[in-house]
Amino acid sequence: MNAPAKLAGFATALAVLFGAGAIAGGVTDADAPGGSAAAEPAGHGGMGDAPQADMVRGLSVADSGVRLVVDDADLRRGKTEQLRFRIVDDRGRTVRDFDVEHTKRMHLIVARRDLGTFQHLHPRMGADGTWTTPLRLADAGSYRVFADFSRDERPITLATDLRVDGNAALEPLPAPAPTATSDGGYDVRLDAGTPRAGRESELRFDVTRNGRPVAVEPYLGADGHLVALRDGDLAFLHVHPTDHGDRGSIGFESTFPTTGRYRLFLQFKHEGRVQTVAFTQEVK
Numbered sequence: 001m002n003a004p005a006k007l008a009g010f011a012t013a014l015a016v017l018f019g020a021g022a023i024a025g026g027v028t029d030a031d032a033p034g035g036s037a038a039a040e041p042a043g044h045g046g047m048g049d050a051p052q053a054d055m056v057r058g059l060s061v062a063d064s065g066v067r068l069v070v071d072d073a074d075l076r077r078g079k080t081e082q083l084r085f086r087i088v089d090d091r092g093r094t095v096r097d098f099d100v101e102h103t104k105r106m107h108l109i110v111a112r113r114d115l116g117t118f119q120h121l122h123p124r125m126g127a128d129g130t131w132t133t134p135l136r137l138a139d140a141g142s143y144r145v146f147a148d149f150s151r152d153e154r155p156i157t158l159a160t161d162l163r164v165d166g167n168a169a170l171e172p173l174p175a176p177a178p179t180a181t182s183d184g185g186y187d188v189r190l191d192a193g194t195p196r197a198g199r200e201s202e203l204r205f206d207v208t209r210n211g212r213p214v215a216v217e218p219y220l221g222a223d224g225h226l227v228a229l230r231d232g233d234l235a236f237l238h239v240h241p242t243d244h245g246d247r248g249s250i251g252f253e254s255t256f257p258t259t260g261r262y263r264l265f266l267q268f269k270h271e272g273r274v275q276t277v278a279f280t281q282e283v284k
């Protein structure tokens with residue numbers, strides 16, 4: 001499927017999901033002649049394209065009539081720098097109206113291209129609409145930065161690249177394994193069953209410490225937060241937390257759009273500290 005068809009499918013999906021009101025309020029500018037890619041006429045993609053278009057985000061720097069603009073995408077290795085960025089509309093005006101989603105108006109994910117490092121940050125917005133966050137990248141290499149937010153109840157994930165000059169020691173993706181240890185020493189077991197491409201699957205994470213189940217604390221309005229990135233293009237998957245599970249168990253629903261490998265970054269909170277743990281998931 002070519003890109004315009006995909007975008008058209010995406011627009012169709014949005015129309016279905018959020019109704020005419022959201023479209024009228026949010027995509028008016030994009031409908032102007034010469035507007036962004038979102039101005040592609042909706043409907044040409046057909047309904048068959050809609051689910052996949054909705055599942056995969058974060059491949060574009062511009063989508064749904066808005067664009068991510070990073071002030072300076074070059075960072076120095078090992079230095080804490082201020083990353084500054086804005087979301088602009090198709091006329092270049094800075095956007096300042098964001099919905100609160102998972103308790104925040106902006107979620108910023110930074111992952112190295114080899115999926116070897118992951119950070120989840122919550123920038124602050126200044127009065128002029130510029131978002132700022134301290135960011136330290138310890139290693140050289142190419143990084144993907146995702147701005148994950150919602151406007152007019154429409155979730156949007158925009159992404160671009162960051163660079164850290166120097167010799168990069170990139171790693172192959174770790175082999176799939178059912179257990180992993182968080183950065184703070186919690187053991188996590190992933191039960192994903194046998195996910196099938198294009199079908200919704202449940203992902204259940206069981207957290208223990210020293211062999212005992214851990215009752216996680218709320219984090220960003222849920223039991224945990226999960227980011228799933230596809231190996232190869234770092235497509236950003238939409239993931240929903242499910243209802244509160246058993247003690248020590250954190251559940252999500254996600255649809256892996258294609259076969260291939262994905263890296264899952266789970267974050268949860270216990271004793272006031274956020275833990276991060278990563279898994280490789282294969283989808284056959």
Ligand SMILES: [Cu+2]
Pocket residue numbers: 102104106107108120121122220
């Ligand atoms: Cu966040």
